[in-house]
Amino acid sequence: MSEPKRDLVESPEQAASTGTLAARISLSQRAGGVIVPVATVVFAFLMGGLVVLATGHNPLLAYRDIFDGAGLNWIFHPTTNTAINGGVPAQAAFNLSQTLLQTTTLILTGLAVAFAFRCGMFNIGGQGQYFVGIIVASWLGVDFAGMSAFPHILLALSAATLAGAVWAGIAGVLKATVGAHEVISTIMLNWIAYYVASWLFGDGGPLHWSGAANATTPLSNPVSPSAQLPVFWGTGGGFGGLDIGFFVALAALVVFWILLNRTTLGYEVRAVGFNPDAAAYGGINVKKNLIRAMAISGAFAGLAGALDLLGGNTSNFQYGPLDVQVSQVGFIGIAVALLGRNTAVGTFLGALLFGSLLYGTTQGLTSNVIQTDLATNLTYIIQGLVVLFVGADILILYLWNSRRRLRPRRAPHAPAKAAA
C-alpha cells in the first residue's frame, strides 16, 4: 500500500543491486531497452545520410530541411507562430499540425502492434484492421447524416473500433482454436481488407461517391459534416488543421498503459506473453487471452482508420482505391512499436519520429537539397533499417559491452592492484 504509484517491476538500477548474474543480464537487456532504439535510429539516419550523399547532396542540409518540413522548428519560436495558414512564419505551425496528424495515426497503428506483442503475438495485420476501420467509419459517417455531431462521431468511432477488433479477433480465434500462426493469418486478412475496400470505394461499389458527375471518380462519399472531427489548431476542411483525433490517440496511449499495468486483463496478457505455461499453471485461460489481445490490438488500428477519415486526413473526407493502394500506416506501425519497445511512451516517441519523417519529406524539399524522388523513399529506407536493426539487440549490446570492456584497458587502475 505504501507505494501504489510504482511500477510492478523495479528499474534496472534497483534490480542490479541484487547482484546475481540474472539481475545483471536483465539490467543490460533493460538498459538495451533504451540503448538499442536510440542506436538503431542513429544508425538508420547515418545510412539514410549515406544514400543522400551518394546522390550528391549534403545529408545534414537534407535532414535540416526535413526537420523544418515537419514543422519541428516551430518549437524554437512558438509564440510568433500561433496563427496557421497566414503567411510565411506560420508555415512551421501548419507543418507541425500536419506532422501531428500523421503521428496520431501512427500512435494507434503502433499500439495495435505493441498490444499483441505484449501477449506474445506479432500483429502484422494493422493495415487491414485500419482499412476495416475506414470502411465502417465511411459507411456510418455518410449514411447517418441526420444525427447531431457528438453522437454521430461517437457512433462512427466506436463502430470502427469494434470492427477493427473483430477483424483482428479472427486471427486470434484461428490461433487459439486451430493454431494458425497470427503472422500468416493477419497478412491474409490484410489482403482481404485491401480488396474489399477497393471494391467498396471503387466505381460502382456500394460506398462509392453517389451522383452522376462522380461516376468515374474512384472515391467514396464525403463524410457528413456532423461526423467530421472538430479542428482545434488551424483551419478545418480536407487536409486542414489538427483535429481532436490527436487527443483520442493520446488517450489511447493512456488506456494502453492502464490496461496493461493496472488491470487483471493486462496482468493476464503479460503473463501469457512472457510465459504461457506459467500463465496456464496460474489458472489463466491462455486461449481466451490470445483472442482478446488480438481483438484489442485490432481495436487500436480500427480507431486509427476512423480518425484518419473523420479527421479529414484523407482526400477531403473521402477514401478511394488509390488511397488503399498507397497506404502504409499499418506497416509503419510495426516499426513504431518495435522502436518503442512496445511501451506507451516508446510508441509515442516512435510515432512522432515517423510522423515527422513522413510529413517532413513531403514539404519544401528542393532539388538543391535532396533528389526529390528520394525524399519520401528516405522515410521507407529508414523504416526498413529500423525494423532490421531493432531486432539486433544482441549485436548492439555486444558492441556496447565491448566498448565498456575496452575502457579499463586504456586507464588501468594500477595502484589498487599494486596494493593487493
Added chain:
Amino acid sequence: MRGIRKEFPGVVANDDVSLGVRRGEVHALLGENGAGKSTLMNILYGLYRPDAGEILLNGERVVFSSARDAIRAGIGMVHQHFMLIPVMTVAENIVLGVEPRDGLLLDERGAERSVLELSERFGLAVNPGSLVRDITVGQEQRVEILKALYRGADLLILDEPTAVLTPQEAGELFEIIRSLQADGKSIIFITHKLKEVLEIADRITVLRRGKTIETVPREGATEASLARAMVGREVLLRVEKQPAQAGETLLEVEDLWVSDDRGIEKVRGVSFQVRAGEIVGLAGVDGNGQTELIEALTGLRPAERGEIRVGGRELRHASARETLDAGLGHIPEDRQRRGLVLEFSLAENIALHDYATPPDSRWGWLFPGRLIARARQLIEEFDVRGGGPLTPAGALSGGNQQKLVAARELARDPQALIAAQPTRGLDVGAIEYLHRRLVAERDEGRAILLVSLELDEILSLSDRILVIYEGEIVGEHTGEVSEERIGLEMLGSERKVPA
C-alpha cells in the same frame, strides 16, 4: 590466486578470496549457489578481470585479459552447460579453433588420430567420428574435457560436472579424474554436493558469501563439518519428523488414464489416496508418467478416464482454475518454465493464482500496493533472499525462486499439495529448509504428494511410498523399506500385474 576481489554493481561477488591448488591435486571448491565459485573461476579463466588481487601460476604472476590467455597458460575449463556444435563430429569439436591443417583443408585424419591418442592416454572413451548430437550427455562431457586437454591444459576447472550425469556416469567421471591426476594434471572441482567432495577431492576450499571460509584436507572432513562451513550454521542433513497422524482422505485418484501430446498413454490406470497429515512419495525413473499424472491432477492436461477428487470434489474435467479453487496446491517440477513468470516481479508472481480476486483486484482493477504488501510479508515469512517485491523473479537464485513458489502455494492454505521435484538443483541450506517446511505442512494436516526422482528425498520424507513404472503403480510401501527394493521396482523388475 591471492586476495581476489570482484564487485558487480551493488554486490561483492568475491572479497579477498585466496585459493591455492597444488600440482596433481583434486581441489574441490565448495559453496552454496551464489557463494562466488563461478565468479572466482571465471576470473581464473580470464573471463572477468579482478578488481584487486593477483593470480600466480607456478610462482609467477600472470594477468589474463581473455580466455585465450588462460588457455595459453595451460588452464582449461569445462562449463556446466556444454559448448559443443551438435552437427560436427567429436574430433572436429575437439580441434575447433586449433585445427591441424593439410594445406587449406582440415586434416581430418590427423585430427581423429590425435583425439584417439589423447582419449586412450587418459581413459576417456569417445568415438572421434560420431556426431555430437548422437552422443550421450556423459560423452559430451568427455569431449569437453578432451577439448581442454587438446589445448594443453594442466589445470582443469570442472564446473558442477555431475549435475547432468546419472550416478553411473558420475562414477565413470571420477575414474577419469583419477587418471588425469595420475598424469600430473591438477583439477578444480566445483560442486555443492558433499558426498562427491569426500569421494574425490584431496583438499577442499569452502566459499561463503564471496569469502574464503577454510581450506581443509579431505581427511578429517565430514559431511556435517563441510555443510556447517558452507551454510554458516549447523545443518540437519536428516529430516526430523514424528510419525504421521493421517486423517481423512483429501486427494483421491481412481483408475486414471492420461495420454501425452503425441497420444501415447503415459498414465495407465493409476489409483491412490493421500490423506490429511501424510506425505506420500511417488518414486520412479524420469519419464514414467509422473509429469502427465501431475498435469492431469492439476487441470493442465485432460485425463482420458478415471476420477480425481480433492476434498471430495470431483475434478476430472476441471480447469487449472477449478483445481486451484478446490484447494489443490502445486509446486511444479520446472519452476522456471511453469512455476514462475521470470520477467514478473516477486509481487506479481505471488499473485499468479489470486490476481483476479480481492484483495489483489476488484472488478478487474489491480491494486499493486496490495500485491506488494502481501509479497513483502511472504518474502519475510519464507525467508526469500536476493530481492524485494519489485525484483524480477529471474534475478533470484534457484533456491530462492523455489522458496517463492512454495510461499505462494502454501500461503493459499491448500488442502492437498503436489510437490514435484521440490529441491531439484538446490543447495544444502535450501533443501533443508524446504524439507522441514514440507514436514511442518504435513503436521498442519495437509495431504502432500511428493514426486521426486531423488530416491533419498522420497525415503527421508515419505510416510508412504508409491513406485511408478511405465505409468502404473508397481509398488506401495509403508514403514521401513530398503533402497534396493524400491530401486528394483523403479526399473520394472518387480512389476505387479494389476488384477
